[in-house]
Amino acid sequence: xxxALSCMTAKxxxxxxVDSARKQDLLETQLSALFEVSSVLSRSLNLSxxxxxxxxxxxxxxxLSKGMVSLVDRETGDLLVSVLHEGGVAPFESxxxxxxxxxxxxxxxxxxxxxxxxxxxxxxxLDRLGVYDxxxxxIGVPIRVGEEGGVGVFAAQPPAxxxxxxxxxxxxxxxxxxxxxxxxxxxMVEDEQRELREERDKLRRQVRGNHGFDSIIGRTDAMKLxxxxxxxxxxxxxxxxxxxxxxxxxxxxxxxxxxxxxRARNVFIKLNCAALPDNLLESELFGHEKGAFxxxxxxxxxxxxxxxxxxxxxxxxxxxxxxxxxxxxxxxxEGEFERVGGIRTLKVDVxxxxxxNRDLESEVRNGEFREDLYYRLNVMPIHMPxxxxxxxxxxxxxxxxxxxxxxxxxxxxxxxxxxVRVLMRYRWPGNVRELENCLERAAxxxxxxxxxxxxxxxxxxxxxxxxxxxxxxxxxxxxxxLDDPNLDERERVIAALEEAGWVQARAARLLNMTPRQIAYRxxxxxIKVRQF
Ligand SMILES: Nc1ncnc2c1ncn2[C@@H]1O[C@H](COP(=O)(O)OP(=O)(O)OP(=O)(O)O)[C@@H](O)[C@H]1O
Ligand SMILES: [Mg+2]
Numbered sequence: 001x002x003x004a005l006s007c008m009t010a011k012x013x014x015x016x017x018v019d020s021a022r023k024q025d026l027l028e029t030q031l032s033a034l035f036e037v038s039s040v041l042s043r044s045l046n047l048s049x050x051x052x053x054x055x056x057x058x059x060x061x062x063x064l065s066k067g068m069v070s071l072v073d074r075e076t077g078d079l080l081v082s083v084l085h086e087g088g089v090a091p092f093e094s095x096x097x098x099x100x101x102x103x104x105x106x107x108x109x110x111x112x113x114x115x116x117x118x119x120x121x122x123x124x125x126l127d128r129l130g131v132y133d134x135x136x137x138x139i140g141v142p143i144r145v146g147e148e149g150g151v152g153v154f155a156a157q158p159p160a161x162x163x164x165x166x167x168x169x170x171x172x173x174x175x176x177x178x179x180x181x182x183x184x185x186x187x188m189v190e191d192e193q194r195e196l197r198e199e200r201d202k203l204r205r206q207v208r209g210n211h212g213f214d215s216i217i218g219r220t221d222a223m224k225l226x227x228x229x230x231x232x233x234x235x236x237x238x239x240x241x242x243x244x245x246x247x248x249x250x251x252x253x254x255x256x257x258x259x260x261x262x263r264a265r266n267v268f269i270k271l272n273c274a275a276l277p278d279n280l281l282e283s284e285l286f287g288h289e290k291g292a293f294x295x296x297x298x299x300x301x302x303x304x305x306x307x308x309x310x311x312x313x314x315x316x317x318x319x320x321x322x323x324x325x326x327x328x329x330x331x332x333x334e335g336e337f338e339r340v341g342g343i344r345t346l347k348v349d350v351x352x353x354x355x356x357n358r359d360l361e362s363e364v365r366n367g368e369f370r371e372d373l374y375y376r377l378n379v380m381p382i383h384m385p386x387x388x389x390x391x392x393x394x395x396x397x398x399x400x401x402x403x404x405x406x407x408x409x410x411x412x413x414x415x416x417x418x419x420v421r422v423l424m425r426y427r428w429p430g431n432v433r434e435l436e437n438c439l440e441r442a443a444x445x446x447x448x449x450x451x452x453x454x455x456x457x458x459x460x461x462x463x464x465x466x467x468x469x470x471x472x473x474x475x476x477x478x479x480x481x482l483d484d485p486n487l488d489e490r491e492r493v494i495a496a497l498e499e500a501g502w503v504q505a506r507a508a509r510l511l512n513m514t515p516r517q518i519a520y521r522x523x524x525x526x527i528k529v530r531q532f
Pocket of ligand 1: 247
């Protein structure tokens with residue numbers, strides 16, 4: 001009896017020591033696998049790539065096969081299988097579980113590990129992946145991310161039905177913790193990138209809005225022709241030469257061409273050729289090497305290089321010297337140049353838009369502008385009409401510009417119809433820029449934010465001059481519908497006076513009033529009567 005007892009103890013002892021050796025062995029294996037998993041996860045930001053490596057490590061080192069990570073799709077809330085060890089070429093990608101569905105969905109919902117001792121005996125096991133051995137256990141644990149809670153499920157299959165399941169669950173939970181950190185990081189990067197993308201798209205839309213056709217006012221035939229030309233020319237890489245008097249909107253058109261062209265996403269570089277002397281212009285356009293000249297302490301890229309892939313706007317091209325014209329011709333012809341002080345020939349892909357208010361043809365005739373450069377630039381000319389040739393656009397322009405000024409002054413501004421009629425009688429030698437400046441001065445002087453004819457007068461646009469010296473010879477005299485119900489009393493009287501050449505009796509007749517009545521109104525409405 002005693003002998004039998006001591007025999008039993010010896011047997012138990014040896015089983016216990018085998019058990020502890022197995023546990024020890026598993027622990028060591030798991031520790032080294034954990035170390036490798038953590039280094040895999042810290043190597044890259046590509047989440048699916050690292051997760052693939054993780055399940056591979058678990059298979060090779062951690063004695064766990066069919067490692068599977070499914071993550072919650074942030075849009076639908078479903079669990080999508082991200083990686084499956086030995087899952088082949090992603091047939092698993094279409095597999096999804098809703099929270100609470102099957103074993104995997106329940107792990108997410110309950111936010112607790114689940115050990116299935118034998119897959120074949122678990123009625124909730126859906127086996128959607130169809131890869132698991134039905135005779136073996138299955139362990140799944142939730143992947144948690146700090147406050148966010150469960151973001152996925154990590155599961156695997158141990159190699160045998162043994163009594164080490166508890167240790168394995170602990171191990172899987174540790175790995176799931178590490179995966180959670182990686183998912184958190186990936187979410188942060190994803191969110192940040194999405195925000196940046198949204199910001200970029202918003203800015204692009206804004207830039208497009210600012211430089212699109214909506215910001216170019218004009219309904220006259222002359223402007224419709226310009227819009228057609230811009231639409232056509234924007235599609236191609238053709239060199240464009242924008243001609244026109246100062247202030248006619250040449251730069252605005254250059255913007256519209258670039259921002260409506262296939263190059264809109266690339267850079268748009270502008271250079272005013274009149275602003276720099278020849279030597280500076282050269283290094284500005286072509287760049288320079290370090291030490292090329294006194295002061296060139298570092299190498300610098302020129303505008304041509306900066307504009308590579310995009311558009312370069314050469315404003316006031318008529319101002320460049322004959323010597324520089326030759327240098328420009330080469331880069332326009334060959335797309336090639338060297339930095340100042342450099343020997344390496346650089347090649348760029350740049351679309352050129354140039355602008356000038358000079359009469360280049362007569363300068364070519366006088367030998368001041370190279371003929372070959374003229375033909376290079378004049379591939380697609382766009383002639384901006386002067387404002388006096390499209391005076392019918394003044395009302396729209398005035399209202400648009402007043403709204404623009406109101407935005408910068410952050411207050412309400414309006415322009416009266418009688419003020420607009422005055423603006424329409426002027427010849428505008430400085431074109432839209434002069435109109436803009438005139439309205440800005442008027443706005444500054446208008447305490448109430450109403451720009452009427454008197455303020456326009458005070459703002460430097462002499463109404464008398466507008467009607468006489470600089471008035472449009474034979475220009476359109478805008479006729480006003482005196483019965484227009486939108487016209488207020490003051491506007492109606494002014495319109496009638498204008499129509500009647502400021503002869504009060506005639507104006508009174510137009511308004512079906514007596515001369516006495518109109519005189520009274522002129523006085524009470526504080527209309528300044530012009531004396532001729
Ligand atoms: N059609 C238009 N619609 C709205 N604003 C315009 C229009 N044309 C010109 N402008 C405005 O007038 C001003 C002058 O325009 P821009 O600078 O494009 O003229 P420009 O022809 O380049 O003049 P310059 O020859 O003097 O350089 C700008 O503030 C511009 O926004
Ligand atoms: Mg300009």
